[in-house]
């Protein structure tokens with residue numbers, strides 16, 4: 356897979372296509388080859404570097420001066436231009452200012468009042484679905500993000516039902532400029548138009564997270580022209596990520612009934628099991644960083660102006676960091692997994708995502724003895740990993 360680099364490029368190179376259908380559906384062998392080839396490997400097809408080892412990905416994410424986000428964290432220039440200035444794609448003081456606003460309703464004390472409601476909703480979802488053949492994606496995993504979270508975000512009623520489609524298509528646009536990315540750009544235009552013209556003061560739900568962004572701008576905490584792209588901070592990542600995480604959890608437990616037994620016998624293992632699910636099946640597989648100045652990692656020089664893709668999904672299965680990394684072990688408790696990223700851009704929504712996952716797994720553990728999978732369709736997606744359809748019966 357690797358060849359000798361030309362004089363201009365130091366370090367290993369690869370022709371491997373990480374975004375080919377086969378690789379997206381089963382990325383693990385390719386990730387392993389890239390990890391073994393070097394700390395960073397030049398992907399000749401895409402003209403970008405791949406970081407796949409745990410230590411390397413962690414180092415890049417925690418070194419924002421050398422690897423800034425302000426030039427975008429996507430794998431194509433068009434998308435990096437569209438999202439310029441939102442929380443995900445900013446650095447330093449500008450990033451601090453918008454992150455401080457976006458994270459406010461997502462901190463543990465702010466989430467505490469929501470706990471009972473989320474738990475009650477989770478119990479209802481489980482009561483409605485146990486014993487029947489259901490699509491775990493639409494009938495179990497989507498419920499909390501779509502009913503609870505989208506309400507909290509508080510977009511105007513009309514258009515809100517498009518949030519699920521927008522979120523998925525937006526993430527697809529994060530990939531390199533392949534057919535999948537090109538197809539998704541149309542929907543992205545619709546989402547940006549909505550963020551600019553519809554998700555505006557006067558139309559947002561009073562007291563919602565989205566309204567709080569405009570209120571903060573009115574107080575001078577952030578420039579007002581930033582607000583539309585900050586809407587994307589909530590519209591993009593608040594739904595699909597958690598939906599994919601929940602469907603992956605059910606799929607893993609269906610295929611590892613002994614691990615489900617362990618969780619049912621001791622539900623205090625659920626937080627550890629959530630970490631293990633996010634380690635093994637990171638819902639966001641990769642973002643990227645630009646390289647600000649020539650930077651050496653373990654003998655390989657990343658040149659200034661290049662781009663390096665940080666594969667969270669590969670780092671999470673690095674045998675240099677996690678023993679027997681492909682094994683699903685709910686007792687492992689990998690609190691340092693990179694499924695939520697690391698460093699200054701670590702996910703602001705992780706407490707909410709954990710709360711939703713925990714509520715559902717607790718409700719399922721109380722009633723379900725076995726998950727039987729009848730049919731599964733993996734999402735063929737540039738960035739996200741999970742299912743578009745997962746037909747299961749949750750047996751009591």
Ligand code: HEM
Nearest residue numbers: 442443588592593596597600694695696700702703704708
């Ligand atoms: C299981 C669910 C989730 C996963 C796996 C996930 C994953 C991630 C990852 C990997 C990053 C880091 C990006 C980077 O390093 O550049 C991130 C950032 C972010 N996430 Fe999440 N996320 C999840 C849920 C959520 C939710 C529920 C929300 C909002 C309600 C959210 C909002 C954000 C925002 C705004 C950022 C940007 C933070 C910053 O740049 O400072 N995420 N997420």
